[in-house]
Amino acid sequence: MKNFKTFAIALFVAVASVSVNAQTKKIDVKASTIKWVGKKVTGEHSGTVNFKDGAVVFKGKKLTGGSFTVDMTSLTATDLTGEYQTKLNGHLKADDFFGTDKYPTAKLVFKTIGAKSTDVYTVTADLTIKGITKPVTFDITVSGNTATSAFKIDRTKYDIKYGSGSFFEGLGDKTINDEFEVAVSIKF
Secondary structure, three states, rough: OHHHHHHHHHHHHHHHHHOOOEEEEEEEOOEEEEEEEEEEOOOOOOEEEEEEEEEEEEOOEEEEEEEEEEEEEEEOOOOOOOHHHHHHHHHHHHOOOOOOOOEEEEEEEEEEEEEEOEEEEEEEEEEEOOOOOEEEEEEEEEOOOOEEEEEEEEEEHHHHOOOOOOOOOOOHHEEEEEEEEEEEEEOO
C-alpha cells in the first residue's frame, strides 16, 4: 500500500509538471498566410509573402511566446499579372524596398504578451527587416490551432524610404504611404 501511495504521488507530480511546462508548436508554413497591402495616393497594391518557419509557445491554453521567420524572396503582388506584376515584384525586392538579395528573411520574435480578453492577446515583438530591429505591438487572436492578427508596419523605420512623403518633397500623386498593412493567419 505504501508503494502504491508513493507511485500515485509521483504520477500526480509528473502530470502536474507536464501541464505547467511550455509547449512549443511549430507552424504549418504551407497553411499559414501573410497578406500585405501597400497604399499610395493613387491606389494600392496587395500581395503575399510566405513563412519560412516559426513556432508558437503555450502554457496550457495560454499563449506565452512566438518566433517566426519570413521568406522575403517569396514576396509577390497578387493584384497584378504579367509584365506589371514582374516589374512591381522586382522593385519590391530591390534595394529601394526590401533588398531581398542581401536580406532574404525577416524575423518576428514575441517579447511581451498580455491577455486582453478571452483568446485575445496584446503582443509586443521585435521585428527585423533589412537587418534593422524595431518593436511592433499588435493584438493576436488564438482559436483552436489558428492564430490571426492584422496590423500596420511603418516601413521607414526599416530604412525603406522610397516614395515616402515624410522624406521627400514634391512627390505629388507618386507618394507612397509609410505604413503597410499585414493580415496574418498562422496554423499550428
